[in-house]
Amino acid sequence: MATAVSPSVVPDTAATPSTEGALLGTYKRAPMRIVRGEGVTLYDEDGRAYLDLASGIAVNALGYGDAGIARAVQESLDTGLVHVSNLFRTEPGERLAQWMVDHSFAARAFFCNSGAEANEGAFKFARRWARTLVPAGAEEAPGPFGTCPKHEIISLRGAFHGRTMGVLAATDRAQYRAPFRPLAGGISIAERDIKELDATLDAERVCAVIVEPVQGEGGVRVVDHGLLRELRAMTAERRIALVFDEIQCGLGRLGxxxxxxxxGVVPDMITLAKPLAGGLPMGAVLVNADIAAAVQPGDHGTTFGGGPLVANVALHVCERLGDPALLAHVREVGAWFGDALRAMAARTGRVRAVRGAGLMWGVDTHEPAGQIVARARDAGLLILTAGDHTLRLLPPLVISRDDLARGLETIERIITEGPQS
Structure with a gap:
């Protein structure tokens, strides 16, 4: 006999946010349906074109339809190896790891599937490394794997490090945190102030500090390089791992x-994702030799991370993003774009501040940013927000100055005209 369902446990469908089709409503999606991309332009199912100054939130650094990405995918498909367990070796992942080590401070690379996963991995690696620094007798709980006193992780005010349960505690966005309390323990947020950090970074308790060199979701705020240099000296002296979250600002975006x-600062770890595999899901943690030596088999794992297909694509993407000519292009057009944004701010009187570097810019507006984003979309331009009154501009790194100028013209017109009745 079927059991009757109590009315008290019947889902309140009226309170459930609407979604498109069967997708869970974790995003408030724009009304159009994207079906095609070419260069720096996206097209919807009605054939309408959109100049993309968002890059899939900094993912599509090479734009759309890159021939090298297609070629790398096909090369992997031709081998029949889309996935191989990490219990076995494959060439693409090893080649990619070696490329990253050769082009950075790192001694080893770990591959996963997203930016949040990369930060979760970095937190674990920091705690594992810290355990090697603490005498066994100092452990709080009995046994060789008791609670290590040096385990706390600090992030900075304005940070965004992901929305999985561990890194959510390091993400400074009240609306993301509130519904999921209690958050993970041993993780807290400090002000972007060297005096507060000096007081917070207890050498006996803190194992890591995580910093975005440019805070993306936090308003496109460039963290002061002087503060970073002082923080590097402080963490090195106190044997605290310094982690740079470069998920949004790394891999060519700053030039x-x-x-x-x-x-001018070399961290102990960096985390990467977004553009890494050209839109395929991939993240990475690059670690120095000391941290690499602390991580043992079984300490962490991933089913799909660094698989042969995504790794082969990521190697192509990294080689493109590491091309000195492309990086020079980003620096050149990025500097021009920043100057043009500041000139627009002066002309219109509708902009409070402009911040950024390379091809990562934030524009503070008097009007709510979401309203400007919606009007820009109606005008065929895709841009983002970074807070209630900040526009975020993350164009593909291959974009031309002419396309940037076209986008800027649309932004200026929309901001100047204001809301339409």
Whole structure:
């Protein structure tokens, strides 16, 4: 006999946010359906074109229809190896890891599937490394794997490090955190102030600090390089791992292959994702020799991370993004774009501030940013927000100055005209 369902547990469908089709409503999606991309332009099912200054949130660094990505995918398909367990060796992942080590400070690379996963991995690696620094007698709980006193992780005000349960505690967005409390323990947020950090970074308790060199979701805020240099000295002295989250600002977006190269600071780990595999799901953690030596088989794992297909594509993407000519292009057009944005701000009187570097820019507006984004979309331009009153511009790194100028013209017109009645 079927059991009757109590009315008290029947889902309240009226309170459930609407979704397109059967997709769970975790995103408030724009009304159009994208069906095709070419260069720096997307097209919807009605054939309408959109100039893309969002790059799939910094993912599509090479734009759309890149021949090298298609070729790398086909090469992998021709081998029949889309996936191989990480219990076995494959060439593409090893070649990619070696390329990254050769072009950075790192001694080893770990591959996963997303930026949040990369940050979760970095947190684990930091705690595993910290355990090697603490005498066994100092452990709080009995046994060789008791609670290590040096385990706390600090992020900075304005940070965004992901929305999985561990890194959510390091993400400074109240609306993301509130519905999921209690958050993971041993993770807290400090002000972007060297005096507060000096007081917070207890050498006996803190194992890592994680910083975005340019905070993306936090308003496209370039963290002061002087603060980063002082933080590097402080963490090195206290044997605290310094982690740079370069998921949005790394891999060419600032005009250098890695964002840390713009700061004069070498961290102990960096996390990467977004553009890494040209739109295929991939993240990475690059670690120095000391941290690499602390990580043992079984400490972490991933079913799909670094598989042969995504790794083969990622190697092509990294080689393109590491091309000195492309990086010079990003620096050149990025500097021009920043100057043009500041000139627009002066002309219109509708912009409070402009911040950024390379091809990563934030524009503070008096009007709610979401309203401007919606009007831009209606005008055939895709841009993003980074807070209630900040526009975020993340164009493909291959974009031309002419296309940037076209996008800027649309933004200026929309901001100047204001909301339409």
């Amino acid at each position: 250098t292959l890695f964002a840390y190269e713009t700061t």
